[in-house]
Amino acid sequence: MTKAATTEMTSIVSPRESGMLRTHRVVGVVCGPQPAAVTKVGSQTFVTAVTHKSWQVYDTESLDVRYIQPAAQETVTSVVAVGDTTVAGYSNGRVGIWHKMVPIAMSSEGHRGSVESLHLLGSTFLLSVGAGGNEVLLWTLPDSLTKPGGRIAGPTRLNLGFEFTTATHVPTYVNKMLIGGRGGELELWNLKTHRKIHAFGCLSDDSAVTALAASPALDLVAIGFESGRICMINCRTDQVVFTLGTTESRASGSITGLTFRTDSGDHNGVLLSSTSEGDIFVWDLAEKILHSSMKGAHDGRIATLVAVPGEPLVVSTGTDNAICVWIFDKPDGSLRLLRRRRGASQPITHVEVYGDSTNNAECNDLLISSGNRVGKMSLIQQKQNNIWSISNLTKATAGFGSRMKWRRAGDGSLGAILSLAGTRLRQYDWPNVITAHKGSATATVWSGYQQALVNRQLEVPDNKSEVVRVAVSDCGNYACCGMKNGEVHRFNLQSCLYRGLVTKHENAGEVSILEFLSPSTILSASSKGRKLRLTTIGSGPKSTNKLREISLPAGEGTTAAAAVNGALVAVAMTRGEGVLVVDLDSGRVVRRLDKLKAPVTAMGWSHSGQLLTVADSDAKMVIYDLPTASVVDRVCFASPVLALCWSTGDAFLITTHSHTSKYGALHLWTNTKLLGGSDGAALSAVPREYVPIDEPEKEGVSEVEAGDEQNTAGAEVLSNPVSYLPHTRGAITLSDVPRTSWQYSLRLDEIKERNKPVAPPTKPESAPFFLPTVYDGAKPLFAPLEAAATATDEEPEKKRMRFEEVGDFSSALDSEFERKIVDRDWEGALEYLKKQTASGLNLCISEIRDDNLRYAVEYFDAMATTGRDYDLVQVQLSLFLKFHADTLLESTDKDLHNAVKELSKRLTTNFKTFDKDCSRLECLVRLLSGTQMVAMAGQ
Template sequence: VNKLAIVSISNALPEDISCLAANRMLAFAAYGSKIATIARGKEVVHTYDGHSGEVHLLLPLGDHLVSVDRDNILVVWDVQTEEEYLRLEPDPQVFGISAVMHPSTYMNKVLLGSRQGPLQLWNLKTGKLLFTFKGWASEVTCLQQAPAVDVVGVGLQSGSVFLHNIKVDETLMKFHQDWGPVTCISFRTDGPAVMATGSSLGHIALWDLHDRKLLAQMRDTHAAAVAGATFIHNEPLLLTTAGDNAIKVWVFESAGGSPRLLRERCGHSAPPTSIRHHGQDGFNILSAGQDGTLQSFSVVHDRFNKSLGRGSINKKKSKKKGLKLDTMKLPPICAFASETARQSDWDGIVSCHRGFVSVSTWSFLRGSMGSHRLEPEGMKRDRTDPTTATAVTVSPCGNFAIIGLSSGHVNVYNLQSGLPRGSFGSPTAHGGPVRAVALDLLGQMAVSVGGDLALRVWGFKSRALLHETLLPAAPGGAILHRDSGLLAVWCDDLSVLVFDVEIKKIVRVLNGHGAQITDATFSPDGRWLLTASMDRSVRTWDLPSGWYIDVLAVSSPVVSLSMSPTGDYLATALSDHLGIYLWSNRSMYTHVSLRPLPADYEPRTEALPGGASHVSHFHTHLPSHLSFNSIKSPLCPSQHVSHSLTHSLPPRSPTRSIANSETKEVRRWCWLPPPPSFAVPLAMPPPPGTLSMALCAIRKAQIPNAATKVVQLGHLNPKSEFSRSLEEAWESNDFSGPLRELSSLAPGTVESELRALGPAWGGSPVLLAAFLRSALHGLRSRGNFQLLQAQLALFLKLHLRELSEHEEVVRELAQVSAAHEDTWAEVQHLMLHTLCVLGYTRSALF
C-alpha cells in the first residue's frame, strides 16, 4: 500500500477469475466452477472441483473455505484435504444467496444475505439454520462486519444501508444513497466513526455514524462501479478498486473533511487505439485509449507509469466546475506525435481528437495537458464547420507541429507560443482528407499523404511543392523513418508502398496481408518494416531484399504497434485487450537466419501472456507435512515430463571426454603400450570395449582395395552386448535399451563400442542404421540431451564416410538431422530466454 508496487504475480489460471478472497497465508481465486488456492502469491497448491455453476462468492473461515455458485449451492471445503465438509442447497426461489460473511466472535457461524431480502444465520459445524432475519424487502448486495461486536452493515439493491444488531435483531441506523445499489461497505477503525459505501456509478459516500448524517461525497472516484472499498486497519487510508482498471489510495487528513488522492495505479479502462515510444532510450511508451486518456507506460518498472489525464475543452473552466462534466471532456485521441528535444521548455506532445478540429498539447514531464489549443483561426469563429484534425507530427527540433485536416489543409504551428506559422498548398494541400504528415530528419522537407491519392513533398521553409506521386489506391496512413528517409504508406488495396523521400521515388511495393492494414513501424536501422493488419498478423519485411521474412499471428487484431528505438522490443496494442504486449527481438541476442517465407505460409497463433493456453500443468500439490526426504531430485529420470527437455545426469567432464575421445586417442598413440591378451571362452561374449582394446594395434591399418585377400579381422570378432541390443531393437523397434546401456559405459568404452559398429570392425550397415534410429528415439524423447549429443558427434566423426555409402543409412541420417535441428532450436530458445531474464534481473532490479 505504501508504494502500490507489485509484490508477486501468480501463475495463470485456465479461465477468467470471477471472485477473490484471501486470509493471512493463502489466496483463493474462483474461475468457472472451480476454485484455486494460491500460496506465496504464485503457486496453485489446491484445486476444489465440486460446483456445477460459476462460483461468485468466497469466504475463508479458518481451516475451511465457503463458496457459493450461481446455482445457489453453498459448499464448505477443507482447505488442506480439498474435501467437502458441508453442502447446502436452499431453494433459489425462496432464498437465493447473494452475500455471505462471518460475524466476529461467532464461532462456526456465517450470515447469508438473499436476493429476496431476508438474512439467515447458519452453524456450519452442525449444518443447522439458527435464525432468519426478515430483511427489508430488497436484495442484499453486501454484508460487512462493523467495528462493534454483533453489528453488521447491510447494503441493499435499493441504495439503503442498515446497521443491524444480529444478536437482538434490531436495526440501529439507516442511511440511503441516491446512486443506485450499494456495492461495498467499509468502516474506519483509526478513531472517527466513519462508514464508506460504494455505488455502481463510481461514487463513494462517507457517513458520520455519531451524528447519523452524510459526511462527504467522493464523486466519480472511478469510471466504473466501485468493486471494493477498504479502510486500512488503524490508518486514515481508504483503498478503492473498480472495473476501470484502477486501484487508488485516499488519505484523510482531517476528521470531517473529504479525502485526497494519495497514490494510484491505473491503466486504460478501454482498449488503446494508438501507441508510440517516447524518447530514444525506449523506456517509455505513450498510449492513447478509447477512454480518452493518454497514458505513459514504462518497460522498466510499474512505478514509472503515469497518466497524463484526459483532454478538456477548457482546462481552467473544468477545474472550477469539476473535471467530470461531460461538456468539458474531449473525445478519444485518434492520432498523436511526440518529441523530446524541447520538452523541458514547452509541451512536446500533440494529439488529434476524434471529431474535433482543435489539437491539444501535452507535457510529458508535468504529466498533464498543456495550455495550447491549436486550430485554424477561421474555424474558431465558425463552429458549424465539420472539419476535423486527422494527422499530426512534431518536428525533430521540437519547435513546430504540422497538422493535417479533413478539409485537405496542412498547417504549421509553433509549439512554444501556439501561434500558426503558415500552411502548405494554395488554398489546400490536398483535395481530400489528409491521412498522414511527416517531416524529415533535418526539417527541410515535409511529406503529406491525402485521400485524393496524392503523396506530396514540400519544402518546409519555402512551403513550395517539390514533388508529387500518385498512389494506386486510397492511403490509410503512413509513417516515416527519419534516419533513412523511407516513408511507408499502406493503402486500401492491402499493399504497402515504400517511398524514398531523398530520391522521391517508390522503391518497394509489399503485398501479403489479407485484410485492412492498421499500422506500421520501422526497425531502428530502417532495414525492417513491420506491418499490422486486421487479419490478426504482424508481418516483418526485409526492405533491402523485399522479402517477407517473419510473421506473428495473435488471437486478436493488432490496432497499433511500435518498435523501440533500441530495437529490442516490439510493443503491440490489440483491439479487445486493455494492456500493451511486448515482444522480444531475438535477433538482438543471437544470430537469426533470415529466409523468405512463402506467400501461403500459415503461422502458428501465439498465445498471449496470462492466457489459459499457457497453462498445462499448473498444479503443485503440497502435502500438509513436507520433509526434504519426500521431495524427489529434479534430475530423477522418472520425473521427466512430456514436452520438456532434460540435461544429462553424468557430470560435464565425461560428456566432453566422449566427444573428444578421437583427439585423445591420437595424442596418446605414440606411447600406448601393447594391449594385453584376453583369454575369453568362445561361448561367452567379451566385456564391453574388450573387442577394440584387443585390436588396438591395427587400428590404423589401411585396406588396399576391395579385391585384397587380406582377411579383415573385424569380421572374425564376436559381437558385443551393445551390438546385439541394437540388432534386437532394430527388429522390435524399441530403442530405449541400447541408449540406456550405452549411457552406463565409461567414455573410453563408448568410443570402442561405437567404432565396432563399422563394417571394417565387425559391424554392418544395419548396426549403423540401428544406432541412428536409437539416436532419433533419444532426440524425440528429450532425455539425456548433452550425453546424446556427445555420442552422436563421436559416431559421425568415426563413420561419416561409411554412412554415405548405404542408402538406408542415409535415410536414417536425414531423419536424425531434422530432429536435431528442431531440438536444438528449442534448447536455444530456452537458453536465450533464461539469459534475458537473468540479464534483466541483474541490470534492472539490482
C-alpha cells in the same frame, strides 16, 4: 492432492515461440476489474489484485509489487486471501490454493462456467459463485494452507432459492454466513450444517443487495443496495436500526462496497461506501449524516473498498486499472489520497517510444493514448507509469494575464483520441505533445514535464472542421493539424500560434497521413486519393510552399495510414491492397506487401529500418525483411493488434490488444533473431502457417501430437519440482540460500570481535540469598539437595563411552557432513551445509579430520563439475582453505595431492569459461545500450 492435479497446477506457462518472437512479459497492468483481496500479515498490509491470467501482490506502504504469480492457462476471475495464502477462481470453474508462488491444492471439480466470485469464512469454508449467481458451491479448505499436498473437500451445492449477489461473515456467529440476493433477500446460513438459520424480513427495499459489511459492534451489519440506499440492521433482533442516504449519494449509482473504520482515531463510528460511478462517501454513524465525499475517486466502478484494520487507511481498486490508498489525516476528518498506482483503463490505440535513442535512460519510456487520456509507461520501472492529468479542463482561462485562447466546446469533456504526436526533446521547455480528439475542431496540448494537459490549444482561425491528424517535428518547434476537410495547418508549438495553411487536398477527403520528414517538409495524403503530397515550407517571408506529388499505382483502394522510415514510407491501403513501400527520393514503389488481405490496424518500422511489422483486423501479424524482400515471421493473436512499435535497439516488439484492453496491458515480445535462442540452438525457420503466439502450451506437451508414453513422461516431468541444474555445459547456477547467511560465514571472526563485551560481567554487590524450601502445610521447612547428591553419587555408567563397543573410534567422531562425503553423497552433503547457520557452517568445515580431507576435496571437485550453487560452494571452499590450507601443503598423502591438482585444474577451467562468457555478455550489453558506440566516438 492427486498427481494429475499437481501436474495441472504446475503447468503454468510454456510460451509458444514463432520464427522470431517469444513471449517476454506484460507491462502497464495494475489491477483488473475484479475485486482485490486486502489482507494483513503481521504489521504489513498487502493487496492481491487480479491481472488477467495471473495476480500481483502489492504492499500498502509504497504500492511496490512484492511478487507476481506466473501466468496460468485459464483466466483468473476472482481471488481471496488468508494471510499470505491466495485462493483463486478460474474461468474453467475450478478453485486453486497457492501459498505465495507454491501450489497447495486444486479442486478436481467446479462450476459449469467460470467462477464469478469467492467468499471466505475464516480459513475453513469457501463459497464460490457461478452462473450469474444461480450456482453456489461450498468447499472445505485443507487443514494447512501453507504445505503442498492438501485437498479441497467438496463441493456441496447450496440451494438458496434466489440469485446470489454478496456475502459476509458476522463476528461471533460461528460457521455462519450472511448471504444477500438479487431480489433484496437476506438470509443467515450455517455452512457447517448446510442449513438456512434465518431469513430476515426487516428489509423493505426490493432492489438487489450489492454490499455487506459487519460492524465492529456486535450483531450490527451494514447493507448496501442497488438503489444507493444503506441500511444498518441488528441481526439478533431482525430490525433496521437506521437508514443512510442523500440525494447526492443515490445519484452516484449503486453501492459496490462498504467498510467500517476500525482504527483508534478520534471518531465515534465511521462507515465508508463506494458506488458504481467511482465516488466514495464517508458517513458519520453517531449523527447518521453524510460527513464528506470523494467525487471521482476512480474513473468508473469501484470494485474494492477496504479499511485497513487498526490504521487510518483505506484501500480502493476500480475498473480504471488503479489502486489507491487513502488516509484520514485532514483536520475535518475527511479522506485524502495518499498514494496511487494507475495504468490505462481503456484500449491503448497508440504507442511509441518516448525519448531520444541516444539517451539510454529515456529510450525505455513509451508514450501511449488510451480513450481520451495520454500516459507514459516505462519498460524498466513500472512504478513510474502514469496517466496524465486532465484537471485543467475545469479551468475557465489560460491563466492570469495570458492572451492564449482556452475554451472547451460543450461540457468541457474530451472525446476519444484519434491521433497523437510528440517529442521529448522540448518537454522541459514548453508543452510538447498534442492530440486530436473525436468531434473537436482544436488540438489539445499536453506537457510531458508536468504530465498533464495544459490550458492551451491549437485552433485554426475561422474553421469549423474537425482535427483528425496531428504531427510534431523532431526539433519540437512546429506542429501540424490535419483536418477532416482535407486541409493541413501549421503552428508554432512553443507559443501555440497559428502559422498558416500548408496544403489542401481537393478531393474533399479527410487527411489520412500526416508526418514531418524535416522541420520544413511535410508528408500528407487524403483518405479519398492515391497520392502522397510532399510540401516544403518556404524559408522567406514572401516565399511560397513547394509541392511535390507521388502517384501510387492504379488500384481500387485509397491511403489509410503510413509509417515513415527515412526516405521510405510504408503506406497502408484499403480494400485488401496491403501495404506499399514507397521510396520518396525516386518516387517509386519499391515493395508491395500483400500477404494480409484484411484492413491494416497497425504497422511500424524497426529502429534499424530493416523490419516492417504489419497487423490486420483478423488478428494476424507479419514481419517483413525489406532488404531481402521476404517474410521472416507469421503470428496470430487472440484479438487484433490495436497499436505496435519496436523498442530502441529492436530487442522487443510492443503490442496492444483488445482482449486485454480492460487491464491496460502492453505485451512485450522478445526478438530472438537479435538476442539468439534461449538454449543456444539454431534459430527457428520461418513458419509456414500463422503461429498463435499468445496461446501458451503446457510444459512437456509438444505442438505435434505425441503418443501416450510421451504424454505420460511429460506429465511426470510436470509433477517434479523445477530443476536448478545448469541447462548447458559450462554454465553455473546460483544458490537459493540468502546472501546474508554465507556472507556472515566469511566474516564470523569480525562479528565475534565486534560483539565481544567491553568488560567482563561484574558480580552484583548484594545478591539475595535463597534457600531451597518445602512446605508442611503452611510451615516452611529447609529442603536439602538430596536429589542433586543422589545424581552425583550415581554417576551413570551408561553415559561413559565403552571403547569395546565402538568398532572404529575415529569414525565415531565424524560429523554428519564428514559421514556424507566419506559415502560420496555429494547431494546430501550440500543440502546438509545449506541448512547450517553461519556458525554451524564454520564449525562443520573447521572440524574435518585430516583423514577425511581427500573426500572434502573430491566433494568440491564434484560441485565444481556440476556448476550448481556456485556462490555457496565458493564460500565453502574459501572456508575450507582457511582452516586446512597448511595441512594440505604439509601432507605427504599422494592421493590427497592428486585430488588437489584435479580440483585446481577444474576451478581454473571453470573460471576461464566463466570469464569468457562475462566478456561476451558485457560486449552484448554495450552493443544494445550504445555505450560501446559512445566510447568509440569519444576516442
